[in-house]
Amino acid sequence: MNATFWVISLLMVLVSLGIILPSILRKPKFGVEDLRVQNVLIAKEKLKELEVELKTERISKELYDKRKEELETALLNDTEQSNTEIKEVKHSGSAAWIVAIITPVLAVVMYIVLGTSPELLSNLSLAQSGAAGSGQTAQQQTQMSPQVMAEKIAARLEEEPDNAQGWALLGQTFMQLKRFPDAATAFEKSYALAPDNAQVMFRYADSLAMANNGSLEGKPIELINKALIIAPRDMTGLWLSGMYAEEHGDNKKALSQWTLLYQVVNGTQYQQPVMEMLLRVNGKVDKKNQVDLAALGNAPVGSSTTSASTSAAVRVTVSIDKSIQSKFAATDTVFIYAKAMTGPPMPLAAVKKQVKDLPVTLTLDDTMAMMPSMKLSKFQKVKIGARISKSGNAISQAGDIKQELVNISTTNSSAVSLLLGGATGSSKLSVIPSSKTKQTTKQTTKTNSSTTSSRSVKLKVDLDPTLQSEVSPSDVVFIYASAMSGSKMPLAVVKKQVSDLPVYLSLDDSMAMTDSYKLSGFAKVKVGARISKSGGVVATDGDLFNEVLNVDTDSSQPFTLIINQRKGSKK
Secondary structure, three states, rough: OOHHHHHHHHHHHHHHHHHHHHHHOOOOOOOOHHHHHHHHHHHHHHHHHHHHHHHHHOOHHHHHHHHHHHHHHHHHHHHHHHHHHHHHHHHHHHHHHHHHHHHHHHHHHHHHHHHHOOOHHHHHHHHHHHHHHHHOOOOOOOOOHHHHHHHHHHHHHHOOOHHHHHHHHHHHHHHHHHHHHHHHHHHHHHHHHOOHHHHHHHHHHHHHHHOOOOOOHHHHHHHHHHHHHHOOOOOHHHHHHHHHHHHOOHHHHHHHHHHHHHHHOOOOOOHHHHHHHHHHHOOOOOOHHOOOHHHOOOOOOOOOOOOHOOOOOEEEEEEEEEEHHOOOOOOOOEEEEEOOOOOOOOOOOOHHHHHHHEEEEEEHHHHHHHHHHHHHHHHEEEEEEEEOOOOOOOOOOOOOEEEEEEEOOOOOOEEEEEEOOOOOOEEEOOOOEHHHHHHHHHHHHHOOOOOOOOOEEEEEEEEHHHHHHHHHOOOEEEEEEEEOOOOOOOEEEEEEEEHHHOOOEOOOOHHOOOOEEEEHHEEEEEEEEEEEHHHOOOOOOOOOOEEEEEEEEEOOOOOEEEEEEEEOOOO
């Protein structure tokens, strides 16, 4: 054996080590230790959710303790399994080091003893490759797609078919993939294993409805009603139950469910939409069954002093600044009103005057209330305002001028002053912008603010002139975006009046009814507008409407939607 042979042999050994060592030394991108940390974080998050559910009385203390124990047990099992895997990976790494050192030495010894044996060297090479490969078993992808996650969960459930939480997780993953029938099957198995889990019931009902074009008929509503017995203050359950009741004409039950829902969401972003739902159904039931929405939505004046309530009033003087008086006609309408500081925008008291009556001093009290349940005496603090309207419309129009004072006591005998067109203490003067100005402002605000998604639908909505005589200015206009298939729940919705048309607007996630069902989750949507004389959220024969399909939510190009069809008739 000459020097050349040894040089070549040494080079071959170095090349072999160059192939093996990187595999040994490379740190796994996503090993079992990372998985263990992730499991702990997930467990902590689930525990927080359980604590919120307990605090809001969505689950009982017994059910909370049971789920917490199940969570701790599952976490312990995962931790023990991770420890075993870590040991296996360490052993595999040690074996790779031994093979990496022994292989070249053994190759030389065997060569000296046996000579060059192609079969032997081939076998050694295979062993070397296998050892190096075994050292990489802990490497995982840093991110897991819902599809991959579903496959992994399904594989584990083959070994643990009695894991109720696993089936629920698989169902939730299928919901993300919009595989609604598969989600329903998974939730069905979870429900069979955990029949007292209200959250599983709600999700099972939701998946069944989504698999059946959004219909809650049959099994879904049965599950919702059963789950509400266990978790009577669940937001999703109350909303769906009320919606089902209203669709079937049971306005009394819808009012009852949504009244409880309002108490759950009070102080959140859902407060105003729920109050609007309550205002709608409250007017559809007998007076004896109506709810005092003012007392529900705001802190009422103490009922122990009845005389104080009945004497609640605000004395106000309204005048106009001489610098703007020439811009208005003497017969232009002046609305003077009191509103709640928060909650529904309906006036608690209102009176109508004309510009020629200014300055005027008057008293706003319960005799000027628009609804028995929305009175001035129900509130300790209110907002006082005045607005000049050239059109005489109760809805603000472009060019109107208004002035408001906030935090005005309803039991203070001192008069307050409003000067239209001038500064008055803490009052706020504003000129109502045109529809185009509103749209420009809204789009600018949306662009500059931090949003979860840039997806939106920009459009102009108008009414066919030939149908103008069939509607009144106060008729309600619903403008919405919904999924092309599945649930009928709007992804984004806004309510206007016929007097607002034409209107320019942008539908986006800020108009979603729930956090889990938003416009940003869909590439294509259905966009529509409907005029309802009843103001009902459910379409009825005679409503005027129009819809556009396959609207791209990622397009910045606005389009025009003309309301030109009548529900229940062929165009």
